[in-house]
Amino acid sequence: MKKHNFYAGPSILSQYTIKNTADAILNFADTGLSILEVSHRSKEFQAVIDEASALVKELLEVPEGYHVLWLGGGASTQFAMVPMNLMKHKAAYLDTGVWAHKAIKEAKLFGEVDVVASSEAANYNYIPKDYVIPADADYFHYTTNNTIYGTELRQDPVSPVPLVADMSSDIFSRPVDVAKYDLIYAGAQKNLAPAGVTIVIVKEDALGKVDRVLPTMFNYLTHTSKGSMFNTPPVLPIFSAMQTLRYYKQLGGISAIEKIDIEKAGILYEAIDASKMFMGTAEVADRSIMNVCFVMAPEYKELEKDFIDFATSKGMVGIKGHRSVGGFRASLYNAMPVESVKALVECMKEFEAKH
Ligand SMILES: *Cc1c(COP(=O)(O)O)cnc(C)c1O
DSSP states (O other), X not given: OOOEEOOSSSOOOOHHHHHHHXXXXXXXXXXXXXXXXXXXXXXXXXXXXXXXXXXXXXXXXXXXXXXXXXXXSHHHHHHHHHHHHHOSSEEEEEEOSHHHHHHHHHHTTTSEEEEEEXXXXXXXXXOOOOOOOOTTSSOEEEESEETTTTEEOOSXXXXXXXXXEEOTTTTTSSOOOGGGEEEEEEETTTTTSSTTOEEEEEEGGGSSOOOSOOOGGGOHHHHHTTTTOSSOOOHHHHHHHHHHHHHHHHTTOHHHHHHHHHHHHHHHHHHHHHOSSEEEOSOGGGBOSSXXXXXXXXXXXXXXXXXXXXXXXXXXXXXXXXTTTOSEEEEOOTTOOHHHHHHHHHHHHHHHHHO
């Protein structure tokens, strides 16, 4: 049976990425070796990391003066690396979910953290709007897409200080004005590649300004000075990322992808809003086009498990909601075909008609 992959992360990758990765596992760039067994210092792999970095710059229109890094440790390591490298005295953070909260916790280890607003009391079902970012903060950190709650901030916030963003679950789904950012980071496993690599886009001028002692591996300058090759980078995920980025370029770039993503999410939200049985959990104005969170209306609540079973029998995978929200979550990352979204909608309609 055809499977429809709605996992939140690691998550669906394009067939283009999977096929070309599979080929390279057997024979990488006509070397007669597998990508799994080549030196990261080989000229063939150097070409991969160079192309991947160039594609990130091209697709996101990264201005001069920025580095693209490919690091290990996941987005969670960035929660600490960002304040270590960028916080002189104080930083401002927006608390929009568990990931933002974890970033705040790490930042507090390195200085004063001004949490400008939080939606925690409403179980993070919206993005706070009225807040003031202190002009004496070193940066303002926010999470563009809250993977667990299905809320998203699709515009670069207006800020008196440079922005820093965790874009783990929506990078490459909208154009970004990179010049407003000192740093952008994203774990690859939501919209780019298999788990194991984290993209960091960092402004050269923002580095080297703190007094604290930084361990070598936690200093961005170690990696900017060596082109992410100070130590062995995650070779296979970087190769897959390059394939995905090639695919994004073929699709017409980020604006074209954004249009498709908005249409895809629109199909599912429309079905949720038209249904008596299902209801969305995030405030409408803040709905994510990457992770669609919904539950059953109170009078149908006891059918949630039945619906999961029914959807599973129709080939839907990974639609169970995160434990902190409950219900369902359909992740519709860039690689998700519209056919899968339509199949889920069909499944919901069929189930609703039966009950
Ligand atoms: C998944 C996720 C993370 C955690 O990423 P790891 O690579 O597992 O550390 C952080 N932030 C956001 C927004 C996420 O979706």
